Amino acid sequence: MSGFNKVVNSYEEALEGFKDDMTVMVGGFGLCGIPEGLIEQVHQLGAKGLTAISNNAGVDGFGLGKWLDKRQISTMIGSYVGENELFEKLLLSGEMEVILTPQGTLAEKIRAGGAGIPAFFTATGFGTQVAEGKETRNIDGRDYVLEPSLTADFALVKAWKADTMGNLIFNKTAMNFNPMMATAGKITVAEVEEIVEPGELDPNFIHTPGIYVQRVIKGDKFEKRIEQRTVKQS
Amino acid sequence: MALSREQIAMRVAQELEDGFYVNLGIGIPTLVANYVPKGVEVMMQSENGLLGMGEFPTEETIDPDLINAGKQTVTAATGAAFFSSAESFAMIRGGHVDLTVLGAFEVDQEGNIASWMIPGKLVKGMGGAMDLVAGAENIIVTMTHANKHGKSKILKKCTLPLTGAQCIKRVITELALMEIKDGAFHLVERAPGVSVEEIQEKTEADLVIPDNVPEMNV
Numbered sequence: 001m002s003g004f005n006k007v008v009n010s011y012e013e014a015l016e017g018f019k020d021d022m023t024v025m026v027g028g029f030g031l032c033g034i035p036e037g038l039i040e041q042v043h044q045l046g047a048k049g050l051t052a053i054s055n056n057a058g059v060d061g062f063g064l065g066k067w068l069d070k071r072q073i074s075t076m077i078g079s080y081v082g083e084n085e086l087f088e089k090l091l092l093s094g095e096m097e098v099i100l101t102p103q104g105t106l107a108e109k110i111r112a113g114g115a116g117i118p119a120f121f122t123a124t125g126f127g128t129q130v131a132e133g134k135e136t137r138n139i140d141g142r143d144y145v146l147e148p149s150l151t152a153d154f155a156l157v158k159a160w161k162a163d164t165m166g167n168l169i170f171n172k173t174a175m176n177f178n179p180m181m182a183t184a185g186k187i188t189v190a191e192v193e194e195i196v197e198p199g200e201l202d203p204n205f206i207h208t209p210g211i212y213v214q215r216v217i218k219g220d221k222f223e224k225r226i227e228q229r230t231v232k233q234s
Numbered sequence: 235m236a237l238s239r240e241q242i243a244m245r246v247a248q249e250l251e252d253g254f255y256v257n258l259g260i261g262i263p264t265l266v267a268n269y270v271p272k273g274v275e276v277m278m279q280s281e282n283g284l285l286g287m288g289e290f291p292t293e294e295t296i297d298p299d300l301i302n303a304g305k306q307t308v309t310a311a312t313g314a315a316f317f318s319s320a321e322s323f324a325m326i327r328g329g330h331v332d333l334t335v336l337g338a339f340e341v342d343q344e345g346n347i348a349s350w351m352i353p354g355k356l357v358k359g360m361g362g363a364m365d366l367v368a369g370a371e372n373i374i375v376t377m378t379h380a381n382k383h384g385k386s387k388i389l390k391k392c393t394l395p396l397t398g399a400q401c402i403k404r405v406i407t408e409l410a411l412m413e414i415k416d417g418a419f420h421l422v423e424r425a426p427g428v429s430v431e432e433i434q435e436k437t438e439a440d441l442v443i444p445d446n447v448p449e450m451n452v
Binding site for chain 1: 281289292304305306307320350356359362369397398399
């Protein structure tokens with residue numbers, strides 16, 4: 001079984017081989033479901049010239065906002081800038097290349113990348129800036145844009161539970177981009193809240209089978225910051 | 235009088251049908267959830283991976299792993315499902331969502347919509363809006379009719395980068411409900427007490443006005 005034991009015991013080990021100029025996918029939607037410890041480790045390593053693929057770029061000073069602080073990202077591929085002021089500033093000044101990609105197209109590019117599909121046609125973005133310079137085709141009377149898929153040197157994902165073989169289960173909407181990214185990394189590292197022995201997770205309810213995952217690390221701590229704390233008036 | 239944000243949401247809510255799966259965008263569209271008509275059951279789809287969004291949690295039940303696409307903490311309704319972003323957009327792109335409500339900076343008479351950036355000034359990113367407008371058959375845009383300087387946002391041709399081309403058919407503003415067909419806006423309803431002349435004045439686009447323009451029931 002040891003050949004299937006994916007557990008590593010330190011963040012150094014988790015990111016062994018991580019270098020400048022690499023392409024890295026980072027799971028999460030806003031700050032929900034992000035691999036906090038792995039993000040911090042890349043920040044500590046100080047790797048530069050990264051192409052980062054992530055729906056958002058964190059907030060100022062947290063999540064991928066940390067990489068922005070150190071100007072570690074040269075190209076950002078994501079769908080939403082939102083209220084991240086530094087991100088917007090680096091984008092508008094041209095200091096960082098930003099490839100804004102529709103959210104569903106981004107998800108599908110990653111899914112396709114992990115599934116060995118080089119490109120796909122989608123109606124999303126036809127007739128907009130997103131389609132500029134891309135092949136288009138009319139299929140059965142509707143116009144579509146050819147979108148190339150995405151893969152990465154490293155995929156950093158966050159899961160709720162893993163077994164030592166790398167089978168993963170996500171929690172609620174902290175799933176988001178994590179399952180597709182897990183399939184699309186040459187090296188996929190899963191930072192999880194709990195690691196159990198093989199057999200303890202019901203095979204009926206595995207979200208990401210262990211074949212996609214190279215390394216599993218139990219996170220030190222998860223701050224799980226909330227961006228919009230909304231509660232019911234009671 | 236011009237409609238309030240809540241009244242716009244109330245008018246949109248009248249379009250909800252029992253059994254609808256609905257995606258509500260950020261801003262006024264979110265308010266629609268507060269006015270679901272009695273006897274109508276809908277399931278809210280949130281594109282970050284939730285079908286069956288419930289109400290806001292209490293301080294005791296708040297869960298950072300459970301948010302909506304606006305990054306607000308929410309709960310899951312009875313019968314809800316969680317899934318990945320790829321699955322979520324398969325629902326959207328595949329046309330499985332019955333009604334989509336979203337905001338816009340500009341809409342034009344060809345059905346084009348601009349909602350994600352103002353060059354040199356503001357970049358929000360398109361998020362899921364481009365997928366939503368491309369995938370949905372039934373879309374309602376909620377927006378203000380003109381900007382605060384009185385400049386119309388209901389245009390012959392959008393001036394800002396597009397979110398989608400030729401995909402919008404219905405728009406509700408604080409002044410009017412309009413449909414887009416045959417290259418023009420058609421006035422369908424007006425806000426209570428708002429004159430057809432005022433709507434005409436604040437509409438840059440070609441506006442077709444029928445003899446009788448009923449007031450909205452809000």
